[in-house]
Every structure is written in C-alpha cells, then in structure tokens.
Amino acid sequence: MNLTQLETLIAINEHGSFARAGAMLGATQSTVSARIRELERYVGAELFDRAGYRVQLTPVGEDLLNFAHQFVGRARGISRRFRQPEDISGLVRLGVVGLVAHTWLPALVKTLHERYPGLTLRLDVGLTRTLAEHLRQGTIEFAILAGSMNDPNLMSQTIGFDEFGWTAGRSLVLPERSLGPEDLREHPILTLSEDSYHYPVIERWFQKSGVAYENLISCNSMNVIAALTEAGLGISLLPQRCYREEIRTGRLRSLRTHPRFPKVEFSFVTRRTVDEVVSAATFDVIREVSDLAPEAA
Amino acid sequence: MNLTQLETLIAINEHGSFARAGAMLGATQSTVSARIRELERYVGAELFDRAGYRVQLTPVGEDLLNFAHQFVGRARGISRRFRQPEDISGLVRLGVVGLVAHTWLPALVKTLHERYPGLTLRLDVGLTRTLAEHLRQGTIEFAILAGSMNDPNLMSQTIGFDEFGWTAGRSLVLPERSLGPEDLREHPILTLSEDSYHYPVIERWFQKSGVAYENLISCNSMNVIAALTEAGLGISLLPQRCYREEIRTGRLRSLRTHPRFPKVEFSFVTRRTVDEVVSAATFDVIREVSDLAPEAA
DNA sequence: CATTCTTACGTACTGCGTAAGAATG
C-alpha cells in the first residue's frame, strides 16, 4: 500500500470513474486500474462495484476511503511542514489561452508570486494549438489550454470545464426559437483564428448539418471577439461560464441553439522533464484559483 | 516520500545505526543510506548528524520522526483493519535452532495458530548450517537461525541477540579466577555438532590462543548439551539469556572466562520467493514472542 | 585499525503507457 494508491482511491470516488480520476491525476485509465487492483490485492477485498457506467464503492471501499482521507491529508501536512515554499525556485514559462488570461490568470499570478517568491514567471498568451507547438518546441514548459495532449513528452492534468455556446450582443435581432446552423449563417460569425481549439469545432458543427459555412471575421484574441460581439457585429461561440457576468447583466445574450456543444476540458500540460516540485506547486495554485467547473456533467 | 523511508527513519533512531536498522528491516546499509538520502532531499534538510560511530537526529530529523511514528502507526492500523487474519493461509515450513525450540517456540506456535488459523505449520528443528542447507534446497522457506545469511535468494531480518558463555554444572570444581582456553582444556568440552553455528566459534576461540583443542563430546541437541552440563559431565558454551533460569537457581554456573564472545545475532531468514503477506505475519509474531535481547550492546 | 556511512555501478523489478479486449446499458 502506498500514498499514490490512496490518492487514486479518493480521486475515483470524487469523480465517479477511473478515467476521469486518471485525467485529474495525470495518469491513464489503465494505470488507475492497476493501482486499484494492487490496493484490492492488499486489503483482500474489492473496493468498487464495476457494474455498468458508474463505479460504486463497496462497504470495504468506503471504509478504506475514510482512512485514505485522513492518511493523505496527514501526508500533505508533512510535506507542507517540511518543504518551505521559499526553497522552491526556478523559471516557470507558462502558456495560457485567452479564456484563462482574461479571468483568473491575475489571481494565479498573484497567489503564485506571494506563495513562491522564488519562482520567476514568464507568460505566453496564445491559442491552444500555438501553445501546444511551443510546448513541443520547448520554448515553454507549462501550458493551460483547451482539451488535453497526448504526447509521450507531455503530461496533462484536468483543471476543469467550461461550456461554449453561441452568443450575441444586445442589439442583434434574432428569432426567439432554438436556432440551427442554417439560421446562424444568416449572420456574421466571429471566430478565433485557425490555431484555436474552437475553430475546427465550429467547422464540424456546420458541416455535420450540411450547412456550407464561410468564415468572415476571425481574431486571435478571445476578449476582442467578445467585445466585437457585445458591439453587435455578429455571433460568436463563447465560454458561458467565463462571460457569465456579461450575460447576467444583458450585455451579451446566450442563444438557444442546436445541436449542443459538449463541455470543453481545460488542462494543465507540463513537459515531463521539468522539476516535479515546481510543477506540483504551480498546479496546486491553479486548482485553488481556477474558476472552471470541476465536473464535465 | 513513502512509508518505507519513514519506517527506515524510525528503525535507525531505534537502533542507533544505519547498518543495524538495515539488519532489522532486511535491507543493506547501502539501501538504508539511499532511503535516508532521498528523504533528506525531500524535506530539504539533513536528518542525521553522521559524526563518528553513532548517528544523531538533527532537530528537523526529530520533528520528522514524530510524524513518522504517527504515520507509520496509522498505516499499520489500516493494514490490520482490512487484512482479516483468517484470509491469510498457506504452508509455513519453518526451521528453528534448538535455542529457540526450547524457549519461545511453543509461544510462537500457539500465537501463530490462534491468530492465523489458516496457516499450516511444519517445523524442522536443526542446527544452523543444516537449516541453511534446507533453505537453499527449498525444503523449508523460513528459518530462525544464528547469524544471518548472505544469499541472493534469501532475506535475513534480525530478531535479537543472545550472549554465549562457558557454563558448568553445580558439581564441577573450578578455580575462582577468570579462566582462559588453557584452563578449560583440562575439562571435557561438550559442544554442538559440526553443523552448528557454535562449532567453528569454539574452534577459533581455542586456536586464537594457540591452545590445541580436541572435541570429545558433541551432540546435535542443545538442550541435551545443557542437561549433560547440568549433570556435571563437562563444560559447554551456552546462551546465557536462554538458560538464565537455570543459572539463577544455581543448577548451571556461568564461568568468568576470557576472551569474551561477542553477542550472537539470531535472524529470521526467508526465501525471496515466498508470499510476502505470510512472511510478514510470521515475522510479526516472532518479534512479539521472541525472548531475545533486542540490542547487540 | 576497526567501525560506520557514502559512492559507483550493474541488475532486477515495478509502475506506466499503448493498444486491444470484454462487459455493460
């Protein structure tokens, strides 16, 4: 039995599936499965009922979960107590997508700087695919981006989720009913540039319904897109949670459309070569200040 | 940081040296050193002052030791709680030397049987070197014997120590002063057979002093040797702690002799292929019922 | 000079990811 196994047990219980727990921990489904298999071998009993889509703790599992919480909590306490944050130092070259840059990045920078004064932060705001390329090239070692990455040199850990939806300004006149691709093409579509996570998502959304779609206005800054939308220049696909304040006050309108978009995952991606301590410290703060929904559902 | 490292920290503090801690844990000096090195890297500070013969905890080390005790204690609690002793089953073929067979073996068998009814015990009482051979041949998988073994397929863990000293019966007439090899050869020497741990020890003791020594009476049962000694038939090298009751009541006399014999280690030796759970259960009980001195000093 | 810890190095193992398989609703 070891700490990793107990942390995994907790993560599965929190997120309801081996796969999601893996995403949160930066491990694969298979690895999570192996860890639980070992833990079950150790206690000599099954910890989960694997019936169907949702795993369920057995009584023994619940029992062990209690211990695991105390246990892991105490272990964290030890590490906090002996690892002085001042000792953690190094260069953090962090790429972030606009969604983050315009919401909780200031909080991240503030907390990171206060807690780990030894860290030097170098920021790179860009689109998902641009950041991915920078990670591969090694010009940044960390990134917060949409989706997750599947590269042997990189490790992805889920931060949270946001839902994207078609959004319009106050002035644009639109029918009250649920709108489909054929309705939207009547209006100017404002999108992020080709390198964004959205761009292919939008293309597929139109294609799936057989609607020819031509991009008219694109920009590489999400905040600019939002401002243009607010000014009534067109319709754009925007993260609803991120712009919930503008939507609540009526400056932006969330449109009823079909088909729906699935929630988008945002991940913390690190190059595997970086110092684990710096990476863990950064990710801890990200989890703390992140504004994203913790669940995909 | 992991449990092994914390257990190692505790063992070093308990036994005062890396090497002894290693013997207790069934690991080498070098491995213990590496475990502490890693732990020190983790907390970012030295845990021990390595000045001279005795290692000393630093303040940080003492601090961490406190946590380690709680931590490891709790971990043991978990394992006890979830591993039902009834689930532990298997064949335990255990070799024991006479010293053990005639003292705490009954307690061992009783406790082992009560606590782990699923275990089948097959005992093999014999001399150290005989048992060692049985271990190598695979006819037994566990042994409690004198000294320790250094075989890649075997693992030794220290149980405790006993001191051996020249012992005579009530009736034998001997001078009051401290006796040397030249004095003892005047009397019949009763020894264990050639395969015993003692045999070469006794030979060396005489040789070192240049005294020619001829073995007259030997036997493969220590208890028989003790009985013959008690009957006044000669002098024998006996474990003092083991026969402390006979010595206290005057049935056996502990002789003042020189040079002294170093304390003898007794170890629990297991084949590396055996089920770790069965091995750990057995060793736990051995530690609990063992009558041996915990320290070499 | 005996005792103890450290370092260097080769090996064996274990934990991980990929990819394919089986079960479920």
Add this chain to the structure above:
DNA sequence: CATTCTTACGCAGTACGTAAGAATG
C-alpha cells in the same frame, strides 16, 4: 454502439545489492 474497465506487453525509471572508498575515534 458508445462508454467503461481489464488485460497483455514493452519500456523506462527506480530501488536494491555488491564492492570499494572516505571519514571518524
């Protein structure tokens, strides 16, 4: 048939033991 867990397998990092080295009293 999409979703989820399990199994098989190969690789890589790690923990271990051996053996030699350095420091201490």
